[in-house]
Amino acid sequence: MTIIVTDGLTKTYGGGVTALADLTVAVDAGVIGLVGANGAGKSTFIKIMLGLVPPSGGTVRVFDLDPVVQTDKVRARVGYMPENDCLPPDVSAAEFVTHLARMSGLPKTAARERASEALRHVGLYEERYRQIGGYSTGMKQRVKLAQALVHDPDLLLLDEPTNGLDPAGRDAMLSLIHRIGSEFGISVVVCSHLLGEVERICDSLIAIEGGRLLRADRISTMTEASDVLAVEVADGTDELFAALSEQGLPVTRDGRMLLVAMESDAAYDRILRSVADLDLNLHRLDQRRHRVAELFTKKETADV
Amino acid sequence: MSETGVIHDIGYQRYSGVRLGRLALQNSLFVHGLRAAFGLGRSAKAKIFPWLVFGIMLLTAVILAAIRSQTGQEFITYAGFADSMSFLIIFFVAIVAPQLVSRDLRAGTLPLYFSRPLRAADYVFAKFAAMAAAIWLLLGVPQFIMFLGAAFTTKKGAEGVFDELGGLVPAWGYSLLWALTFAGIGLLIASFTGKQAFAAGGIVAVFLMSTPIVGVLASLPSTTANGLAGLASPMTLIGGIGYWVSGGSNGFDLPIGRFGPIYAIEAVCLIAVTMLLLLARYRKVASL
Numbered sequence: 001m002t003i004i005v006t007d008g009l010t011k012t013y014g015g016g017v018t019a020l021a022d023l024t025v026a027v028d029a030g031v032i033g034l035v036g037a038n039g040a041g042k043s044t045f046i047k048i049m050l051g052l053v054p055p056s057g058g059t060v061r062v063f064d065l066d067p068v069v070q071t072d073k074v075r076a077r078v079g080y081m082p083e084n085d086c087l088p089p090d091v092s093a094a095e096f097v098t099h100l101a102r103m104s105g106l107p108k109t110a111a112r113e114r115a116s117e118a119l120r121h122v123g124l125y126e127e128r129y130r131q132i133g134g135y136s137t138g139m140k141q142r143v144k145l146a147q148a149l150v151h152d153p154d155l156l157l158l159d160e161p162t163n164g165l166d167p168a169g170r171d172a173m174l175s176l177i178h179r180i181g182s183e184f185g186i187s188v189v190v191c192s193h194l195l196g197e198v199e200r201i202c203d204s205l206i207a208i209e210g211g212r213l214l215r216a217d218r219i220s221t222m223t224e225a226s227d228v229l230a231v232e233v234a235d236g237t238d239e240l241f242a243a244l245s246e247q248g249l250p251v252t253r254d255g256r257m258l259l260v261a262m263e264s265d266a267a268y269d270r271i272l273r274s275v276a277d278l279d280l281n282l283h284r285l286d287q288r289r290h291r292v293a294e295l296f297t298k299k300e301t302a303d304v
Numbered sequence: 305m306s307e308t309g310v311i312h313d314i315g316y317q318r319y320s321g322v323r324l325g326r327l328a329l330q331n332s333l334f335v336h337g338l339r340a341a342f343g344l345g346r347s348a349k350a351k352i353f354p355w356l357v358f359g360i361m362l363l364t365a366v367i368l369a370a371i372r373s374q375t376g377q378e379f380i381t382y383a384g385f386a387d388s389m390s391f392l393i394i395f396f397v398a399i400v401a402p403q404l405v406s407r408d409l410r411a412g413t414l415p416l417y418f419s420r421p422l423r424a425a426d427y428v429f430a431k432f433a434a435m436a437a438a439i440w441l442l443l444g445v446p447q448f449i450m451f452l453g454a455a456f457t458t459k460k461g462a463e464g465v466f467d468e469l470g471g472l473v474p475a476w477g478y479s480l481l482w483a484l485t486f487a488g489i490g491l492l493i494a495s496f497t498g499k500q501a502f503a504a505g506g507i508v509a510v511f512l513m514s515t516p517i518v519g520v521l522a523s524l525p526s527t528t529a530n531g532l533a534g535l536a537s538p539m540t541l542i543g544g545i546g547y548w549v550s551g552g553s554n555g556f557d558l559p560i561g562r563f564g565p566i567y568a569i570e571a572v573c574l575i576a577v578t579m580l581l582l583l584a585r586y587r588k589v590a591s592l
Contacts, residue, residue: 047591050419052418052419052590052591053591071421072326072421075419075420075421076323076421078419080415080416080419082412082415082416082419084412084415085411085412086411086412086413086415086416087411087413088407088408088410088411088413089411090346090347090350091345091346095345099336100416100417100420102329102332102336103329103332103333103416103417103420103422104323104420104421105322105323105324105325105328105329105420105421106319106321106323106324107321107322107324110319110321114319117317121316131347147416151319151323151420152318152319183315183316184316185316185318
């Protein structure tokens with residue numbers, strides 16, 4: 001199911017700053033990573049989807065609704081977690097999330113129930129009756145996530161959810177987001193400038209730079225097995241290189257490794273035979289998968 | 305909290321119940337704001353000042369009612385109560401207005417509000433209504449106590465009670481005028497800063513600094529300037545209207561002459577302008 005569709009989406013702020021330029025993308029449900037450097041236009045994209053900022057050109061549809069015209073309908077189905085600090089220090093998390101649930105239109109009892117549910121899902125239990133001012137950064141991030149989740153949205157927009165967290169906190173937050181996407185049946189857009197972080201949990205990825213789309217695709221297609229075998233031996237890399245070249249295999253050297261373009265499955269056998277003939281210790285023979293990051297570095301250099 | 309993020313697997317429940325409209329949101333934000341004005345649902349510290357002011361006002365009203373019932377003398381009329389309490393009202397506004405709006409600015413909570421169906425106008429109306437209601441209660445409840453004291457000890461029976469009611473109801477209206485004017489100005493000033501202390505200082509400054517101007521204008525030799533002097537300060541503005549409407553028995557003793565309607569027009573414009581400025585301010589804030 002396609003949840004977000006944009007066509008030629010452009011946003012120019014007063015003063016001629018272009019935040020988004022001609023962004024055309026169609027996003028399927030699931031966990032979506034929105035990556036880009038600071039100032040790439042991620043936050044502007046989110047604001048447009050929430051109907052907070054009108055686009056200067058092009059169209060955007062969220063759940064086939066126009067955020068500019070059907071703002072309330074869109075916002076009822078979307079939860080937003082801002083990047084900045086947004087919690088008052090002098091109320092308890094339970095009270096605060098309940099209040100925001102009511103601001104989403106939930107009746108009093110439902111708001112209270114869903115607030116404690118949401119806080120439980122993000123892993124806050126008895127602490128939720130304590131004042132937010134005394135929370136750690138990790139707990140605050142969880143409260144921010146809980147308030148986005150409290151009105152049971154169909155789509156979560158998370159702006160830098162791992163900001164300011166230590167590595168353990170990051171992992172916990174990411175697995176929580178993955179859980180929300182996979183088990184709760186809620187689509188999630190995760191904004192981040194750290195590609196390595198989101199690629200672990202995302203089904204698809206949108207990369208933008210300078211307001212332009214770099215690439216949007218499913219992670220599975222991006223990390224498709226490439227036709228290269230990596231071979232690593234203890235010593236005698238040179239001899240193996242010579243032997244393989246002699247057989248007419250296209251070999252390149254990459255540090256201690258040899259990369260062999262795989263033309264057919266027979267390549268495995270031929271490499272193995274060569275290694276055995278030379279009596280070398282084989283350390284590694286595997287099919288190389290592209291890491292998403294590599295794709296982008298390539299793409300980026302091409303762009304520049 | 306367990307940093308490892310262990311979550312009990314009870315499963316996620318979807319919500320299929322009702323989602324209320326914007327009117328209900330406004331109402332809910334209004335109630336929330338009115339409670340916050342008196343520190344309800346907040347820490348004990350937040351309760352001290354509003355209840356101190358409210359306590360003084362209630363005590364004054366009780367004393368006035370007691371004197372009235374013992375001696376039968378009316379020291380301060382219902383409407384005059386608002387006038388004589390004007391400095392306490394300023395104090396109250398300086399405490400409560402920052403609580404209602406500066407706090408949200410400071411904590412950065414506004415994006416959470418405005419990413420929900422709530423609009424900037426809803427937010428402004430709800431906060432304004434909460435502030436005005438809080439000030440009105442601050443005046444209206446003591447006035448009601450004064451009424452009860454007078455009504456129960458009246459020696460003229462039902463007729464006496466109706467006499468008192470005839471004094472109370474216009475005074476409630478007068479209190480509402482105080483409430484609307486002060487709520488608008490207080491919120492507008494507070495909406496420009498996230499620092500509660502600055503906001504409180506700014507509010508007190510605006511209200512008090514304008515009083516000397518009135519004094520200077522009132523001492524000029526021109527009677528026109530004297531008559532219009534009260535326009536310079538919100539307190540004397542409202543006092544002037546009270547004086548005009550009551551025909552001189554209430555409000556501040558200002559030589560407003562025939563300028564009464566001008567006072568009324570300015571008050572209406574002042575309330576309208578503060579509302580429009582608040583709306584403009586929050587339109588800007590709402591776009592984050």
